[in-house]
Amino acid sequence: xxxxxxxxxxxxxxxxxxxxxxxxxxxxxxxxxxxxxxxxxxxxxxxxxxxxxxxxxxxxxxxxxxxxxxxxxxxxxxxxxxxxxxxxxxxxxxxxxxxxxxxxxxxxxxxx
Amino acid sequence: xxxxxxxxxxxxxxxxxxxxxxxxxxxxxxxxxxxxxxxxxxxxxxxxxxxxxxxxxxxxxxxxxxxxxxxxxxxxxxxxxxxxxxxxxxxxxxxxxxxxxxxxxxxxxxx
Numbered sequence: 541x542x543x544x545x546x547x548x549x550x551x552x553x554x555x556x557x558x559x560x561x562x563x564x565x566x567x568x569x570x571x572x573x574x575x576x577x578x579x580x581x582x583x584x585x586x587x588x589x590x591x592x593x594x595x596x597x598x599x600x601x602x603x604x605x606x607x608x609x610x611x612x613x614x615x616x617x618x619x620x621x622x623x624x625x626x627x628x629x630x631x632x633x634x635x636x637x638x639x640x641x642x643x644x645x646x647x648x649x650x651x652x
Numbered sequence: 653x654x655x656x657x658x659x660x661x662x663x664x665x666x667x668x669x670x671x672x673x674x675x676x677x678x679x680x681x682x683x684x685x686x687x688x689x690x691x692x693x694x695x696x697x698x699x700x701x702x703x704x705x706x707x708x709x710x711x712x713x714x715x716x717x718x719x720x721x722x723x724x725x726x727x728x729x730x731x732x733x734x735x736x737x738x739x740x741x742x743x744x745x746x747x748x749x750x751x752x753x754x755x756x757x758x759x760x761x762x763x
Contacts, residue, residue: 545694572750574750578695579755581740582756582757583656583742583755583756583757584695584742584744584752584754585754586750586752586753587750589750612720624717627694638708638749639685639697639710640685640695640697640752642687642694642696643694644694
């Protein structure tokens with residue numbers, strides 16, 4: 541699986557958009573970009589995933605650059621409950637047995 | 653909606669003892685995963701099962717074993733416990749390839 545690079549920490553004001561970057565310059569053509577988050581000591585939670593097109597769901601938006609070497613997770617209106625560690629994970633996406641490889645992650649602190 | 657159930661939520665064992673962690677996946681989910689998260693660390697994949705067969709294996713010590721039963725619940729058996737086994741153990745289940753649902757975890761403390 542391709543290696544990802546994320547800033548270790550970020551702050552965001554409550555109500556503002558949180559933009560979390562991820563670099564994955566060695567991504568392969570069949571690898572997807574996934575985002576999970578982990579609120580303190582809780583089980584990780586799936587947020588969103590994409591291959592090459594931008595994606596949006598009720599939680600967030602995912603913007604993937606045209607060359608697919610980087611992406612940005614956008615939380616449009618961050619709340620205090622969004623304070624968590626956010627993991628960008630790149631892996632082949634068409635196998636139900638594939639495990640998740642968590643590494644690094646960005647600790648997002650949403651402040652009042 | 654039903655979630656992944658893990659039991660027990662907390663477990664205290666002494667060194668060299670044995671522990672069994674249980675995981676009950678979301679109904680109709682066919683894949684179960686186990687992850688270990690040490691203090692201040694990221695979750696690390698241990699092992700997974702698809703339709704009761706082991707599908708992937710990560711950095712699981714030989715002292716650990718796991719299986720998935722006919723009702724799809726899974727158990728992680730840990731023997732000869734060491735202080736370094738103290739961690740949060742998460743079970744996750746999935747029905748699709750992209751979304752794993754994690755349980756609340758079992759906090760194991762080895763003294």
